[in-house]
Amino acid sequence: MENQKTILDYDTVALDEAQDAVIIIDQTLLPGKIELIALHTAQEMWDAIYLLKVRGAPAIGVAAALGIYLLANRIETEDFEEFYQKFTEYKEYLDSSRPTAVNLSWALKRMDAVAVKAGRDEHKTVAKVKEILHNEALQIRAEDVEVCRKIGEFGLELVKPGDGILTHCNAGQLATVKYGTATAPIYLGQEKGYHFHVFADETRPLLQGARLTAFELHSAGVDVTLICDNMSASVMSKGWVQAVFVGCDRVAANGDTANKIGTSVVAAVAKQYNVPVYICAPTSTIDMATATGADICIEQRKAEEVTEMWYKERMAPEGVKVYNPAFDVTDHELIAGIVTEYGVARAPYTESLKEIMDRKAQRG
Secondary structure (H helix, E strand, O other): OOOOOOHHHOOOEEEEOOOOEEEEEOHHHOOOOOOEEEEOOHHHHHHHHHOOOOOOHHHHHHHHHHHHHHHHHOOOOOOHHHHHHHHHHHHHHHHOOOOOOHHHHHHHHHHHHHHHHHHHHOOOOHHHHHHHHHHHHHHHHHHHHHHHHHHHHHHHOOOOOOOEEEEOOOOOHHHOOOOOOOOHHHHHHHHOOOOOEEEEEOOOOOOHHHHHHHHHHHHOOOEEEEEOHHHHHHHHHOOOOOEEEEOOOEEEOOOOEEEEOOHHHHHHHHHHOOOOEEEEOOHHHEEOOOOOHHHOOOOEOOOHHHHOOOOOOOOOOOOOOOOOEOEEEEOHHHOOEEEEOOEEEOOOHHHHHHHHHHHHHHHO
């Protein structure tokens, strides 16, 4: 009998050139339904990112790279400047879909840079520029897999077999192409028989921990326990958690990190119980131009996500005020280490993050 496919057998985000589309898992339907959808237009791509059909900083970056290539490939002109003007319009439009996740703008800037170099500096034909954009988009996707695996290897060195690990939101395979960031040490540990005990925060108001992290870890056979966000102190006080692994959407130069709302609460609780907090961050999320977390733009989302999104009937009074930031900033003093594909940065982060980025530049 053929083994039934699990969520881990599907590509989070991929290019389908036959359909001329970016193919994603519609994560708003999980865990109840696994549905692949094709994104053809700029509007569909923008909506998919904004509405969280594709989400997680690395996956958003990959989707943006593949998407801008497809849109660029349809621009019908042989004049590079005319081509580039339309390319820029598409790039700025996609970039406006979510302001906090730096991978979105990082991927689009990287695609922009190769287009400018090829078309303006090297005077290549528009057809050649499109070919270069195609290759760069696929390279960004391939790199994401390797980056996540390296983060997993460095993260695995920070824990031991049998440890309890707590994670918040979803920084798993569903947030990347493969392995995830915060879950990469868990998946690599699973391959080595480490038998971790994972606690997944539910993650209000969008329930990414319940719908996505618990779903994918359970599908992978990981020992995972779902808890409400306000239960982290309870499990830590019992000594059930030896490390916290979370992802992030932006790292400031001083080590402050922006991640899903509630991460800073987990970090504060962890400090109370002497549990180390590790931020799993590809170098593409490190923004050395942002001095501190106070400079990070925090996305504000619709009140309906809190008051009625997951309920048959509205669960809050009509007209009540709602504050619904998508992210919060975890102070660098609460962070034991930032795990990247080039190693683990530790305090003082102004120095270690610079060293990490220098290492990347030297190897790049």
